[in-house]
Amino acid sequence: MHVDRTEKTFFMFSVALVVVFAIAVGISGMVYGIALPTPPEGFDVNPQTVATPGVSPWGEQPAEARLHELAPGEYEVYILAQTWTYMPNRITVPVGSKITFYVTSKDVIHGFRLQDTNINMMVIPGEVSTLTATFNEAGTYDFLCHEYCGVGHHTMYGQLIVE
Amino acid sequence: MYKRTHKYVSWYLGVAFASLFIGGSLGPFQSLEHAGVNLYPQLQTIGIQSYYQGLTLHGILNVLVFTTFFIVGLMTFTTVHSLKRDLTHHAVTLVSLVLMIVGLLITAVPILLNKATVMFTFYPPLMANEWFYVGLTLVVIGSWIGGLSMYLTIATWRKENKDQPIPFIALSSTITMIMWQIASLGVAIEMLILLIPWAFGISGGTDPQLARTLFWFTGHPIVYFWLLPSYVSWYGMMPKQAGGKLFSENLARLVFWLFLLLSIPVGFHHQFVDPGVPAGWKTLHSVLTYSLFLPSMLTAFTVVASLEIGGRARGGKGLLGWIRALPWDNPSYTAQNLAMILFVFGGIGGLTNASYNVNLAIHNTSWIPGHFHLTVGSAATLTYFGISYWLVPKLSGHKLFKPKWALAQAWTWFVGMILFSNGLHVVGLNFGSPRRTMLGVSPYFNDAWSPLLIEAAIGATILATSGFLFYTVLLGTVFSKQKLEEPIEMPIAEAYHDESYVPKWLDSFKPWIIATAVLILVAYGPMLFYFFSNAATRWTSPGFMVW
Numbered sequence: 001m002h003v004d005r006t007e008k009t010f011f012m013f014s015v016a017l018v019v020v021f022a023i024a025v026g027i028s029g030m031v032y033g034i035a036l037p038t039p040p041e042g043f044d045v046n047p048q049t050v051a052t053p054g055v056s057p058w059g060e061q062p063a064e065a066r067l068h069e070l071a072p073g074e075y076e077v078y079i080l081a082q083t084w085t086y087m088p089n090r091i092t093v094p095v096g097s098k099i100t101f102y103v104t105s106k107d108v109i110h111g112f113r114l115q116d117t118n119i120n121m122m123v124i125p126g127e128v129s130t131l132t133a134t135f136n137e138a139g140t141y142d143f144l145c146h147e148y149c150g151v152g153h154h155t156m157y158g159q160l161i162v163e
Numbered sequence: 164m165y166k167r168t169h170k171y172v173s174w175y176l177g178v179a180f181a182s183l184f185i186g187g188s189l190g191p192f193q194s195l196e197h198a199g200v201n202l203y204p205q206l207q208t209i210g211i212q213s214y215y216q217g218l219t220l221h222g223i224l225n226v227l228v229f230t231t232f233f234i235v236g237l238m239t240f241t242t243v244h245s246l247k248r249d250l251t252h253h254a255v256t257l258v259s260l261v262l263m264i265v266g267l268l269i270t271a272v273p274i275l276l277n278k279a280t281v282m283f284t285f286y287p288p289l290m291a292n293e294w295f296y297v298g299l300t301l302v303v304i305g306s307w308i309g310g311l312s313m314y315l316t317i318a319t320w321r322k323e324n325k326d327q328p329i330p331f332i333a334l335s336s337t338i339t340m341i342m343w344q345i346a347s348l349g350v351a352i353e354m355l356i357l358l359i360p361w362a363f364g365i366s367g368g369t370d371p372q373l374a375r376t377l378f379w380f381t382g383h384p385i386v387y388f389w390l391l392p393s394y395v396s397w398y399g400m401m402p403k404q405a406g407g408k409l410f411s412e413n414l415a416r417l418v419f420w421l422f423l424l425l426s427i428p429v430g431f432h433h434q435f436v437d438p439g440v441p442a443g444w445k446t447l448h449s450v451l452t453y454s455l456f457l458p459s460m461l462t463a464f465t466v467v468a469s470l471e472i473g474g475r476a477r478g479g480k481g482l483l484g485w486i487r488a489l490p491w492d493n494p495s496y497t498a499q500n501l502a503m504i505l506f507v508f509g510g511i512g513g514l515t516n517a518s519y520n521v522n523l524a525i526h527n528t529s530w531i532p533g534h535f536h537l538t539v540g541s542a543a544t545l546t547y548f549g550i551s552y553w554l555v556p557k558l559s560g561h562k563l564f565k566p567k568w569a570l571a572q573a574w575t576w577f578v579g580m581i582l583f584s585n586g587l588h589v590v591g592l593n594f595g596s597p598r599r600t601m602l603g604v605s606p607y608f609n610d611a612w613s614p615l616l617i618e619a620a621i622g623a624t625i626l627a628t629s630g631f632l633f634y635t636v637l638l639g640t641v642f643s644k645q646k647l648e649e650p651i652e653m654p655i656a657e658a659y660h661d662e663s664y665v666p667k668w669l670d671s672f673k674p675w676i677i678a679t680a681v682l683i684l685v686a687y688g689p690m691l692f693y694f695f696s697n698a699a700t701r702w703t704s705p706g707f708m709v710w
Binding site: 001002003004006007010011014015018021022025028029034035036037038039046047048083107108109111113115118119120121122123124125126127128129130142144145146147148149150151152153154155157 | 213215218280282286287288289370371372375410411413414417434435436437438439440441442445449450453454456457460461464465468514518519520521522523524526527528595597598599600601602604605606607660666669701703704705707709710
């Protein structure tokens with residue numbers, strides 16, 4: 001099959017472009033550690049029991065107790081998404097904290113996006129969504145639901161306060 | 164000639180345009196709401212209970228109904244006229260048309276009654292009235308039968324024309340339908356095995372992560388189902404309309420085969436931030452998606468080269484002077500060329516979305532509707548408008564009503580879409596404002612969003628004007644008293660080089676279909692096997708009707 005020379009050159013350029021992008025993405029992942037959410041080990045969540053205290057970390061009461069300090073400045077927080085709020089929806093940590101978020105849902109699919117971070121996840125009943133971020137700047141960071149979850153979807157949000 | 168086929172094609176197009184009218188009309192209300200003008204109390208008086216019901220209608224009527232009906236109708240038409248041979252079994256096409264219309268009516272009832280406010284993605288555990296799912300399934304099955312009618316016709320043509328390669332337009336149209344046939348298996352399995360038994364109360368729970376995976380198995384290639392008919396026109400017809408020739412016809416054939424092969428095993432790039440899909444599979448789909456960019460780059464070169472041939476043949480000189488010489492006074496040409504320009508930006512955005520972790524920056528933000536209004540909303544829809552500007556006169560036998568208004572329609576769509584899509588892209592990327600959300604009344608609304616949402620609303624208003632122009636020209640043509648002086652023929656581009664020899668591997672269905680099936684098995688097999696074999700512990704979600 002005959003291919004015009006200029007077209008061949010253009011095609012080679014397109015391939016090179018895509019290869020450069022793939023390398024850049026690879027570096028961002030492997031060198032800078034920018035990661036997508038992946039299934040964590042050791043959790044078995046059933047949306048029908050996940051909110052039960054004593055059974056699951058997302059059932060701990062009160063909801064504010066779901067923020068655990070693992071070491072100075074290192075936290076994990078178990079957030080339960082439900083129509084139409086997060087429990088807890090107000091989290092306070094000191095500046096410089098590193099937080100690992102574990103989010104799941106007890107009803108429909110929700111979203112979880114924490115402003116000014118790379119934390120952007122789908123929240124699916126039966127699955128656990130987890131990502132980590134470090135907060136070196138004080139301020140109030142909204143986290144909100146970006147997946148349609150019913151008529152109150154636009155009211156579903158919370159706040160992380162870093163002080 | 165082909166009277167019965169034309170009658171059915173007219174019906175497909177008629178239902179398509181009626182659906183787009185209703186679905187499209189809801190768009191400006193959404194954009195105005197974001198900019199602070201909330202007209203939903205007024206819309207309640209005509210039965211739209213909420214922003215979300217309106218958005219569900221907008222999505223389903225525009226990208227499931229308008230597109231499927233228009234495409235099946237158009238591909239039926241292009242196949243017959245390219246083969247210069249009528250359908251072998253008109254009854255098969257009639258069954259397709261009737262099943263699709265019946266399915267549409269069945270699904271429309273719950274949607275209009277606010278019992279299916281689940282968006283066009285209908286992700287469980289959101290649960291719609293059971294007939295919503297039944298109706299949509301019938302529309303999909305009806306589209307398969309429309310494809311079957313084309314395959315039967317091609318098979319007969321082959322027997323009658325031994326050793327002749329299938330003409331380019333008929334081949335590319337058939338490949339489009341075959342690709343859809345395979346792609347829609349995902350959503351068909353989701354409907355028949357997961358959602359319909361669940362909605363009827365037969366299975367007690369479902370697996371939302373599996374449902375999303377099956378949906379996006381179809382959800383990525385569906386965008387090529389929308390786009391490839393535009394490519395059929397841009398490669399196969401536009402060069403003729405521009406006075407040019409198709410620069411590389413065999414390469415164009417290869418591009419379509421590559422789309423069959425590569426469109427489907429990439430769906431995880433819509434699930435990059437899904438918790439239940441491991442990183443390795445997301446990486447594989449990301450790499451395959453990058454390779455899918457290449458046939459579109461080939462298309463860019465070949466189509467522009469073909470148009471350049473036309474521009475120079477029309478007297479254009481110099482490095483860029485040939486662009487001025489193109490038939491900008493022809494609304495069919497102009498709409499399609501403007502659609503191509505908008506598509507460049509849509510393609511760049513798409514590559515961004517597919518770039519694995521870059522997706523974290525924009526997933527489910529306003530960037531996403533900014534992106535897809537350039538692709539399905541322009542590359543597809545504006546091209547379909549352009550095609551209609553010769554096809555509707557041909558089918559109706561009437562002159563195009565007010566061609567200058569048709570030109571104005573193309574240019575207002577272009578300008579309106581630039582403003583609309585730019586506003587949404589920027590507010591989504593810079594501020595992370597969420598999509599599918601009634602932003603104007605949200606408690607977390609950030610005033611920094613306002614100028615961009617206002618820009619988008621101005622764009623949406625211009626688009627509404629453009630829509631009004633389109634429907635005026637469409638209805639004016641259908642009901643015109645002015646008959647065509649000369650019959651219109653479907654434009655068919657000739658090859659620029661001598662490409663009368665088509666290598667067998669570019670003219671055979673079997674090897675490509677087998678390769679497609681193998682690649683899908685590799686890219687999806689293991690995860691789907693894992694989900695289904697663990698059904699007993701995974702089907703734990705009951706349904707919720709939370710609107």
